[in-house]
Amino acid sequence: MNLVAVGVTFRTADVGLRERIAFSDPQRDAAAADLAARYGCEAAVLSTCNRVELFLARPGAGDLPDAALLAEFLGEYHRVAPEEVRPHLARRPGEDGVRHLFRVAASLDSLIVGEGQIAGQVKASFEAARSLGTTGPVLNALFQHAQRAAKRVRSETGIADGHVSVSSVAVDYVRQVFDHFGDKTVLVIGAGKMGRLTLKHLCHLRPKQILVANRSAEKAEDIAKKCGGKAVAWDRLDEALAHADIVLSTTGSPEPLVSAARYATVRNRRGGRTAVILDIAVPRDFDPAIHDGDTTFVFNIDDLKNVREQTLTRRRVHVERAESIIEEEARRFLENWDRRKHGPLIARLTEEFETKRKEVLEPLLARLNGKLTEKDRNEIVSAFRLYQNKLLHGPIAALGEASRETHGSSLSEAIRRLFRLD
DSSP: OOEEEEEEETTTSOHHHHHHSOOOHHHHHHHHHHHHHHHTSEEEEEEETTEEEEEEEOSSSOOOOOHHHHHHHHHHHHTOOHHHHGGGOEEEEHHHHHHHHHHHHTTSSSSSTTOSHHHHHHHHHHHHHHHHTOOOHHHHHHHHHHHHHHHHHHHHSSTTOSOOSHHHHHHHHHHHHOSOOTTOEEEEEEOOHHHHHHHHHHHTTOOSEEEEEOSSHHHHHHHHHHHTOEEEOGGGHHHHHHHOSEEEEEOOOSSOSBOHHHHHHHHHTTTTOOEEEEEOOSSOSBOGGGOOSSSEEEEEHHHHHHHHHHHHHHHHTTHHHHHHHHHHHHHHHHHHHHHHHHHHHHHHHHHHHHHHHHHHHHHHHHHTTTTSOHHHHHHHHHHHHHHHHHHHHHHHHHHHHHTTSTTHHHHHHHHHHHTTOO
16 A cells, blocks of 8 residues: 555654644645645645644555655744654554554554544544545545544443543542532632633533632633633632532642631531532642541542543553454455455456356357256356356455555556456
């Protein structure tokens, strides 16, 4: 197969280089168009936080650009010295490229095995390239089969079971405590990056109210506006704690924000209502002694990370089965491609053998007419057909094997000459 996948991933390059050569969606599309025009080939570009990869192909013979040329392309596009990129490029030609894309789409090559985002990113990159007209028979077939392989992995294994981000695990904890959220109040304390991501997950629960408290009134107003919440003055934090059912705290304060003694006063005002406190600040904002396992549940960042690791451990059990599915699907794709590639030649070869068989068999049956039973006649016809199939098996099998190697086109030409095929 005339295909190559070239790029950098989290396995070959640090984030410093990856972010310098990453493509925005408009840049990705422009790069795919440039690659297709520059090298006269099919092209698709996949760019995520963990990888920047170029997929190039041709349905027929012809050289594809090597890693050095593509390092120059990336360097030129992003104004990065090619020698900075070249040592980190991984080049996967032919079958290796097929298996690599299948593993990527199935999230077996992800930083977090089983994460679901990459399948959508692969699909979006392919659809963008196809709409631009930079894909063709090879990449269209390849990416579509990769999506089917990924879907099969996710449906037949447990590799995607459970959440593995701290923010999503936090929401899972909340779901274990409360079975509905339409009457619940969420209090957000602070404005850290992880806190904003966790808040985004909490918003999907559609709580009744979101309160935001921050030492900076301006920041509190800004966060509240973005999530449809209400800002709370910092000096009224205890009042907000008394009303909140779910607390998300991520202030970055060097000292505990809420001591056990301070929260005891808040607890007395809550009337026995359950509270879940997600303390993902480091150092912690809430004294762990506040947790009583009855009406007040405090989870810190280590609690959430432990659940994340347990989930990842469970996922890794399914990797072997997922890898076997990918191998099976890759073989199926390559076999299908071989049949498609050599279909016209095989059909012409079969037609030629069929003609020759009839040229020999029909006069023979005519001479023996009246001397054979119907059973004898059928056995002779079957024997000739079996002999034909045995003769065809060798060249057809050789075409399938050679199509994955560099001399595939020369073998097909030799077969055309050997059997005098038009």
